[in-house]
Amino acid sequence: MELGLVTMLRAAWVAAIIPILIALIPSSKLGCFHEFLLGFAKRGKIMQSSNNKFTVPQKFFCHFYILATLWTTLLLVAMSLYAYTTTTVISESSLFSSIVSDLTGGSHILSLHTSNSSKENRSKVLLSVFLLLLMETQALRRLFESIYVFKYSPSARMHILGYFVGLFFYTAAPLSLCCNFALEVLEFIASLVQEFIVKGKERIQVAEFDWWEFVNPLMQLRWYAWVGAAISFWGWIHQHCCHAILGKLRKNREQFDDYIIPHGDWFEYVSSPHYLAEIVIYGGLVVASGCLDLTVWLLFSFVVVNLVLAAAETHRWYLHKFDNYPRNRFAILPFLY
Numbered sequence: 001m002e003l004g005l006v007t008m009l010r011a012a013w014v015a016a017i018i019p020i021l022i023a024l025i026p027s028s029k030l031g032c033f034h035e036f037l038l039g040f041a042k043r044g045k046i047m048q049s050s051n052n053k054f055t056v057p058q059k060f061f062c063h064f065y066i067l068a069t070l071w072t073t074l075l076l077v078a079m080s081l082y083a084y085t086t087t088t089v090i091s092e093s094s095l096f097s098s099i100v101s102d103l104t105g106g107s108h109i110l111s112l113h114t115s116n117s118s119k120e121n122r123s124k125v126l127l128s129v130f131l132l133l134l135m136e137t138q139a140l141r142r143l144f145e146s147i148y149v150f151k152y153s154p155s156a157r158m159h160i161l162g163y164f165v166g167l168f169f170y171t172a173a174p175l176s177l178c179c180n181f182a183l184e185v186l187e188f189i190a191s192l193v194q195e196f197i198v199k200g201k202e203r204i205q206v207a208e209f210d211w212w213e214f215v216n217p218l219m220q221l222r223w224y225a226w227v228g229a230a231i232s233f234w235g236w237i238h239q240h241c242c243h244a245i246l247g248k249l250r251k252n253r254e255q256f257d258d259y260i261i262p263h264g265d266w267f268e269y270v271s272s273p274h275y276l277a278e279i280v281i282y283g284g285l286v287v288a289s290g291c292l293d294l295t296v297w298l299l300f301s302f303v304v305v306n307l308v309l310a311a312a313e314t315h316r317w318y319l320h321k322f323d324n325y326p327r328n329r330f331a332i333l334p335f336l337y
Helices: 002-024 028-041 058-104 109-148 160-176 182-199 211-219 223-251 273-288 294-321
Strands: 055-057 157-159
Touching: 002 028, 002 160, 002 294, 028 157, 028 160, 028 294, 055 058, 055 160, 058 109, 058 157, 058 160, 058 182, 109 160, 109 211, 109 223, 109 273, 157 160, 160 294, 223 273, 273 294
Parallel strands: none
Antiparallel strands: 055 157
């Protein structure tokens, strides 16, 4: 069952990546396809305000982060509960196996193999919890920014298809970080609910929650989890700075349709530093996952191609809009593109 979910997620990411990759090919023969796809991706200042057919207000961006926050929180709570229960059960089982083996004079080989396998499975579950924690901090900050930092123009629109792609992304992205255990966790939660329905609240044995027993295994995650978290946090900080710069430009503007060249932080190097920071954030998730999870790699690949396409168009808009636009700025990748 888990394999089926993982396969569907990977297929969905591949299906989303391929058209954007084709549109990014610098070929005149693909110009029509590029413009066709870009028509769905345009939003805000790079979308002509005269064409409002099949569009929604850009302020609907907050819907993405509401969905991301609620969905990630749900997954995080379920995975954490499963991880905590698994950790407790494994600890008790290992202790019991050791005692029985000592009393009976039996071999430790089988129990050791079982213990190592259980610990490996537990560490993967805990890593999924850690990745969801990183995703949750990102979703919460973006939700805060969409409400209190960004001041969207009343005329700012985005295509309805782009809106649905955003909803898909913030549904599939958190799930991709824990898909290897999602259905297993779902069965676990379903069994708890069923037990609650059958036995009732008073008859269910509620174990005392030990915060240290939950946090301690997370602190023992491998080095790459913390390196990935540091990379992600680096991007997290710079994205917030860039969003604050854009928010101040909008706040200090007399008219919503007046645009000013942004300066400061990574804006000195690229036209879309908030997109670059997003790539850094999800690159950190790849590192934190151990760089071996294909689903997380596909998630990251979608983020890269999607933002590169959007950044290229934003860069062209800046160059066309401002004669004095800094010519040393790149679109999204410093000194490269």
